Amino acid sequence: MTAVTASAAPAVRSARAPRRWGFLARRLGFYLAAAWSAITLNFFLPRLMPGDPSAAIVDKLQRVSGQQLTPSALESIQKVFGNPDANLGRQYLDYLGQLAHFDLGISISNFPTPVSDLLWQGLPWTLLLVGTTTVIAFVLGTGIGAVAGWKAGGRFDTVVSPLTTFVSAIPYFWMALLGLWLFGFLLGWFPLSGGYDADLPIGLSPSFLLSVLHYGVLPAATIVFSAFGGWLLGMRNMTVTTVSEDYVLLAQAKGLSGRRVMLRYAARNAVLPNFTGFALALGHVVGGALLTEVVFNYPGIGYLLYSSLQQRDYPVMQGVFFLIMLTVLLANLLADSVYALLDPRIREGG
Amino acid sequence: MSTAFLTSWKVRIGLGILALFCLLAVLGPWLAHSLLGLDPRANDTSVIARPPSGEHLLGTNQFGQDVLAQVIAGARGSMYVGLLGAVVGTAMAILVGVSAGYYGGRTDAALNFLTNLFLVLPALPLILIVTGYLQGTGLTTIALIIGFFGWSGGARTLRAQALSIANRDFVRAMRMLGERGRRLVFAEVLPHLTGLIASMFLHAMIGAVMAEAGLAFLGISDSSAISWGTMIQSAQQQSAVLRGLWWWFVPPGLCIALIGTAAALVNFGVDELANPKLRVARPASVRRTKRPARAGGGA
Numbered sequence: 001m002t003a004v005t006a007s008a009a010p011a012v013r014s015a016r017a018p019r020r021w022g023f024l025a026r027r028l029g030f031y032l033a034a035a036w037s038a039i040t041l042n043f044f045l046p047r048l049m050p051g052d053p054s055a056a057i058v059d060k061l062q063r064v065s066g067q068q069l070t071p072s073a074l075e076s077i078q079k080v081f082g083n084p085d086a087n088l089g090r091q092y093l094d095y096l097g098q099l100a101h102f103d104l105g106i107s108i109s110n111f112p113t114p115v116s117d118l119l120w121q122g123l124p125w126t127l128l129l130v131g132t133t134t135v136i137a138f139v140l141g142t143g144i145g146a147v148a149g150w151k152a153g154g155r156f157d158t159v160v161s162p163l164t165t166f167v168s169a170i171p172y173f174w175m176a177l178l179g180l181w182l183f184g185f186l187l188g189w190f191p192l193s194g195g196y197d198a199d200l201p202i203g204l205s206p207s208f209l210l211s212v213l214h215y216g217v218l219p220a221a222t223i224v225f226s227a228f229g230g231w232l233l234g235m236r237n238m239t240v241t242t243v244s245e246d247y248v249l250l251a252q253a254k255g256l257s258g259r260r261v262m263l264r265y266a267a268r269n270a271v272l273p274n275f276t277g278f279a280l281a282l283g284h285v286v287g288g289a290l291l292t293e294v295v296f297n298y299p300g301i302g303y304l305l306y307s308s309l310q311q312r313d314y315p316v317m318q319g320v321f322f323l324i325m326l327t328v329l330l331a332n333l334l335a336d337s338v339y340a341l342l343d344p345r346i347r348e349g350g
Numbered sequence: 351m352s353t354a355f356l357t358s359w360k361v362r363i364g365l366g367i368l369a370l371f372c373l374l375a376v377l378g379p380w381l382a383h384s385l386l387g388l389d390p391r392a393n394d395t396s397v398i399a400r401p402p403s404g405e406h407l408l409g410t411n412q413f414g415q416d417v418l419a420q421v422i423a424g425a426r427g428s429m430y431v432g433l434l435g436a437v438v439g440t441a442m443a444i445l446v447g448v449s450a451g452y453y454g455g456r457t458d459a460a461l462n463f464l465t466n467l468f469l470v471l472p473a474l475p476l477i478l479i480v481t482g483y484l485q486g487t488g489l490t491t492i493a494l495i496i497g498f499f500g501w502s503g504g505a506r507t508l509r510a511q512a513l514s515i516a517n518r519d520f521v522r523a524m525r526m527l528g529e530r531g532r533r534l535v536f537a538e539v540l541p542h543l544t545g546l547i548a549s550m551f552l553h554a555m556i557g558a559v560m561a562e563a564g565l566a567f568l569g570i571s572d573s574s575a576i577s578w579g580t581m582i583q584s585a586q587q588q589s590a591v592l593r594g595l596w597w598w599f600v601p602p603g604l605c606i607a608l609i610g611t612a613a614a615l616v617n618f619g620v621d622e623l624a625n626p627k628l629r630v631a632r633p634a635s636v637r638r639t640k641r642p643a644r645a646g647g648g649a
Contacts, residue, residue, distance in 0.1 A: 034467050046483055165618070169610025171560050173567050174582060174603030181591045192592065237621070283470075290474060291564060295586075305475060306568060309482045317479055324475050332470055 027336045031329045038325045042318055043095050047088075076106045076315050104319035109311040115319035118304060123286075123323070125195050126300030129216055130289040131282075133223040138278050140224065141231025145274075146267045148232065149239025161236060168229030176222040176295040183218055190218040193297035219296045223289075227281075231274060238270035245269075275342070279335025283328040358622065364615030368552075371609055375429035378422040388419035390576055402597050409597040412588040420581055421601045427577030428559050428606070431493040435558030438497025440551045443504030448543070450505070451512025452535050462509065468502035474564065481570045488572045489562075496561045497554075504550045511546060515539050549617050556613040563606055578602035 058077055062069055069077075079095070098104070104115035148157045184192045196202070197211035242248065243266050251261045286301055293302035301320060308316035382388045393413050402409040408417035450461035477499055481487050487495075515521060516539060524538055559578075565571060566579025567586065585591075585599040 030463070030466060031470075033463070034470055037467055038471065045480065165614045166607065166611045169556070169614055170607040171563050171603055171610075173564060174599065174606065177582070177586065177591055177599055178603070181594070181596060185591060185594060284472060290478070291567065294568060305478065309478060310569065312482075314483075317482060321475055321479050324472050328470055328472050 023340055024337055027333060031333050035325070035329050038329075039096070039099060039322070040092075042321055042325075043092060046314065046318070072106065072112065073108055076108060079105050079315065099322070104322065105315035107308075107313055107316050109308065109313040109316070115315050118316060119301065119319055119323055122299060122301040122304045125298060126286055126289050126293070126302065129195075129219060129292070129298060129300065130223065130285040133220045134227065134278075134281050134285055136220075137224045137227035138231055138274075138281070141228035142235045142271060142274050144228075145232040145235025146239050146262065146270065149236035149270070150243065150262050150266065152236070152240045152243075157236070161233065164229040164232050167225070168233065170226065172222070172226045173291040173295055175226055176219070176292060179218060179222045179225075180295060191215050195296075195299045215298075219292050219298055222295075223292055231277070234277065235270060235274050238273055239266055242266045242270040272342070276335065276339060279331060279338065282335070283331030285331075286324050286327045358619035360615040360622075361619035364612040364617075364619065367608060367612035368616070371425060371429060371605070371612075374422060375426045378425055382419050382422045388416050388422075390415060390419040390423035408601055409595075411585070411595070411598045412590070417581075417597055417601060420576055421578070421605060423576040424578040424581050424602055425605065427489055427575055428562060428579065431489050431496070431562040431577065432555040432559040432609075434490065434493035435496040435500065435561070436551050436554035438494055439500040439554045439558070440504060440547060442497065442501035443508055443550065444540070444547065446501065447505035447508030448512045448535060448540060451509040452516045452539060453531075454513075454516070458509075461505075465502050465505045465509070468499065469506065471499070473499045474561070477561070477565065478568060478570060481565065487570065489575050489577065492562055492565060492571065493558065496558045496565075500554060500557060500561070504554065507546065507550070508543060511543055512539055515542050545620070549620050552613045552616055556610050559606060559609060563602075578606055 058069060058074060079098075102116055104119070107113050107115050107118055110118065144160065148160050151157060180192065183189050191214065195212065195215050196208065197215070200208045200211055202208065248261060248265050251265045252258075256265075289298070289300055290302035290305060292298060293300045294306045297303065301323065304316065305320040307313075308320065379390075382390075393415060400410045408421065410416055411420070446461050446465060450458045450465070477495055480495055481492065484491065521534065521538060524534055529538070562571075562577060563579035563582065566577060566583045569583065571577070571580050571583065573580070579602075581602040582599050585595065588595075590596075590598045
């Protein structure tokens with residue numbers, strides 16, 4: 001009975017208010033639920049491990065370091081793996097309270113640096129490197145894909161498309177290793193690891209920024225090279241499908257210039273699925289750099305996750321996952337909002 | 351089952367390469383041992399990090415192990431993870447996607463939420479963290495985890511398809527005849543999705559091979575198991591790049607790229623058959639007019 005009245009009320013309201021708000025409200029609700037699920041997963045996952053994980057970890061760390069852990073490090077571990085003596089519900093509430101203050105605990109391997117400090121150090125590097133390369137790869141791939149799809153079966157298309165298929169099947173980290181070997185080791189054009197010249201003081205001085213650029217070119221190039229193929233093939237196939245639509249034929253019959261038909265009629269409609277993909281890719285900027293940063297020892301979030309995994313630094317692992325999750329959900333929400341603006345159909349269906 | 355898809359050269363080449371690697375995974379280690387007398391684990395300290403030669407066709411690595419024998423043994427490891435991961439992932443996608451689309455209502459709402467949740471969860475970091483908590487995992491565990499986190503995309507596609515099939519007349523008719531739910535789903539609805547599921551399975555397989563390689567590269571693997579991923583990882587650990595030992599890390603990566611290309615070729619070929627508009631891309635588009643009769647019969 002209540003369900004009927006509840007579903008009737010928004011229908012009346014949405015007839016007056018723009019539909020897009022209803023769509024966005026539904027998506028917002030989903031992302032809030034997803035965020036809560038992820039946070040809860042983050043809490044329970046370590047506690048579900050067999051045995052008494054926190055005791056086992058403490059034991060292991062003490063054996064490795066050969067000395068007794070400080071009480072605060074002990075507390076940091078128990079925050080992640082749970083204290084068997086304490087109430088689970090109480091621990092969960094404490095955990096939520098700390099997250100609300102962005103208090104992610106204290107790193108074990110870099111004791112006593114707070115995890116949030118480590119995250120803030122890594123975040124700009126990852127955003128800069130992967131953010132720029134994602135945009136470049138998208139623009140490049142979509143542009144070339146539109147051209148290839150416009151004259152499908154032509155000379156350009158028959159060379160580019162199979163080549164791209166092969167390139168996008170290459171495992172990323174392997175290609176990055178090859179690039180490192182070829183351009184870093186054999187030719188010596190680029191440095192082999194790191195994100196900046198360690199001899200220079202970190203700051204906004206021109207020489208430091210130049211070194212950042214010099215260190216960043218090779219990792220950036222490998223990301224663009226491996227990522228643009230997917231955009232290209234997606235855009236090509238969508239363009240091929242769009243080109244045979246009646247409205248494209250009509251535009252050509254009206255005598256519009258080929259360039260105008262290609263860009264304003266075909267590409268504009270063909271780009272929509274790619275655009276959704278782009279928004280999702282932006283969400284994976286923080287998490288997706290994992291392999292790049294490991295290959296090039298780039299000082300970002302991915303490398304932080306990798307090194308925390310190697311050193312079994314669980315508070316840092318948990319913190320990185322929290323950050324990755326947060327950015328992915330925010331980017332998804334953003335993508336949905338922009339998409340609702342671009343494509344009127346989505347507001348109707350939802 | 352139609353064989354129309356075999357007329358495409360892309361599909362034939364792709365399936366050929368995949369079959370070759372499957373054979374290599376099944377028979378390779380045995381052949382390498384009995385015919386070539388190679389043991390992937392044998393350490394020959396007299397030949398350490400040698401480039402390819404007549405005796406060791408792909409050279410030897412830092413530990414004096416034959417790279418060719420390792421690549422062949424790695425095929426088994428990687429294909430095993432690929433297949434198991436794909437089986438788990440596809441089965442979950444079918445279970446969640448088809449039931450969501452068919453049953454609708456609350457079941458659909460709950461399962462759809464689950465699917466969307468797994469779609470937005472960043473898979474690689476999540477897998478990394480889960481395996482990190484587990485500490486020390488075999489290839490089977492890795493394959494299971496990869497499958498468990500990799501079903502959501504397929505489930506979404508299957509849900510949409512099942513939704514449209516569940517509302518078609520023949521399903522309605524069967525329902526009116528008193529057909530029960532489960533049989534209706536698996537005997538009537540599911541067969542219409544076999545093509546889609548096969549292509550999903552292929553995607554999932556190459557995805558799992560790549561994921562295993564990526565995880566091994568990040569140090570998540572059983573150190574005693576041999577797969578293409580663990581080969582590249584140990585090459586990286588022994589800084590093969592900085593010492594120019596290219597024959598150590600190039601072959602395993604090339605194998606993964608070949609399998610990936612093969613799977614992509616098959617999927618392209620199938621796509622072109624399913625979506626005739628894409629077939630314009632073929633140079634022989636003139637011949638198209640003669641074909642519909644045959645293609646139509648096949649479909």
